[in-house]
Amino acid sequence: MAPINVDVVNDSKVAPTAKKALPEVETDSNGQEHKRYSYETLVETANFLLSKTSVRPTIGVICGSGMGSYWNEGSLAETITDAQCVPYEEIPNFPVSTVEGHHGRLVFGHLGDVPVVAMQGRFHYYEGYPLWKCCLPVRVMKLLGVQTLIATNAAGGLNPNYKIGDIMIVKDHINMMGFAGNNPLHGPNDERFGPRFPPMNKAYRFEYRKIAKEVAKELNIENIVKEGVYTCLGGPNFETVAELNMLKMVGVDAVGMSTVHEVITARHCDMNVFAMSLITNECVTSYDLDAEANHEEVLDVGRMRQDILRKFVKQLADRFAKAKANENP
Ligand SMILES: O=P(O)(O)O[C@@H]1C[C@H](O)[C@@H](CO)O1
Numbered sequence: 001m002a003p004i005n006v007d008v009v010n011d012s013k014v015a016p017t018a019k020k021a022l023p024e025v026e027t028d029s030n031g032q033e034h035k036r037y038s039y040e041t042l043v044e045t046a047n048f049l050l051s052k053t054s055v056r057p058t059i060g061v062i063c064g065s066g067m068g069s070y071w072n073e074g075s076l077a078e079t080i081t082d083a084q085c086v087p088y089e090e091i092p093n094f095p096v097s098t099v100e101g102h103h104g105r106l107v108f109g110h111l112g113d114v115p116v117v118a119m120q121g122r123f124h125y126y127e128g129y130p131l132w133k134c135c136l137p138v139r140v141m142k143l144l145g146v147q148t149l150i151a152t153n154a155a156g157g158l159n160p161n162y163k164i165g166d167i168m169i170v171k172d173h174i175n176m177m178g179f180a181g182n183n184p185l186h187g188p189n190d191e192r193f194g195p196r197f198p199p200m201n202k203a204y205r206f207e208y209r210k211i212a213k214e215v216a217k218e219l220n221i222e223n224i225v226k227e228g229v230y231t232c233l234g235g236p237n238f239e240t241v242a243e244l245n246m247l248k249m250v251g252v253d254a255v256g257m258s259t260v261h262e263v264i265t266a267r268h269c270d271m272n273v274f275a276m277s278l279i280t281n282e283c284v285t286s287y288d289l290d291a292e293a294n295h296e297e298v299l300d301v302g303r304m305r306q307d308i309l310r311k312f313v314k315q316l317a318d319r320f321a322k323a324k325a326n327e328n329p
């Protein structure tokens with residue numbers, strides 16, 4: 001792949017009016033300054049990555065808490081083959097991961113025959129990054145040629161039918177942080193990424209959710225695979241009983257601290273999206289219960305489900321790639 005040309009998107013020349021200069025520096029609510037990234041700056045990041053690897057990924061995977069750690073242990077070799085890893089610290093303009101269970105590197109390679117890039121470690125709002133910065137890798141993936149995003153996360157199960165270790169295919173989300181005006185697309189819009197007002201009602205591709213249910217049957221895991229609505233809160237604290245009961249009332253099945261803004265960013269730049277939550281804890285919705293959510297349990301459940309998740313993601317990548325190829329014969 002030749003270096004990316006900033007004046008051409010989807011083979012069409014970009015009108016100068018579509019390029020909006022983003023403010024260079026944004027100050028967050030803690031007074032910390034974050035450098036904004038223009039399309040051109042992210043193209044530099046993407047070109048750097050293209051020079052570091054021969055892999056040209058079509059699928060991007062974001063590994064949730066406790067799930068990323070396993071991409072580099074023994075069996076990863078069987079999962080992402082020909083792995084070429086680039087630590088976040090070496091990538092120009094990239095943030096760094098600060099959370100346990102999130103390694104902090106991009107892994108380029110293959111899942112079966114499918115060229116992929118996996119984020120072994122994501123960025124969360126509670127780490128101090130503005131939402132647009134948490135989602136910067138999604139835009140970089142788009143510039144690398146990624147067409148489909150598979151986002152995974154660890155989440156608390158609110159739906160009483162969910163058990164620890166279940167996998168919830170995300171059917172939809174409620175953008176709680178967006179209700180307060182906090183959105184990754186906030187600020188000037190550069191149309192080379194996508195439109196000012198993107199629709200979000202078909203965020204989680206129906207066809208891919210259908211495929212995932214078929215794959216679950218084939219892998220004999222349909223009894224642990226559910227489908228539901230996810231929401232993201234800013235974290236880092238887990239929720240109060242009253243907050244959880246409110247979320248339950250408005251139709252949330254699983255609650256976490258990520259994914260929603262990544263999906264919004266991915267849909268904005270017209271990527272196909274599939275997301276799933278590993279239910280790592282049952283949300284405590286009664287004052288009579290003694291249990292408390294904790295990050296160690298989240299990581300333990302990730303470990304417990306690593307084999308199943310690996311097989312599932314590998315099959316999904318294969319089937320999504322085939323579905324995409326049939327779309328563009
Ligand atoms: O990165 P994800 O959304 O998988 O991580 C969840 C939310 C918090 O970062 C962490 C809490 O244990 O797990």
Ligand SMILES: Nc1nc2[nH]cnc2c(=O)[nH]1
Pocket residue numbers: 154155156157233235237238239255256257280281283293298
């Ligand atoms: N917000 C939130 N995030 C989680 N990640 C894993 N479990 C939970 C949870 O119960 N709540």
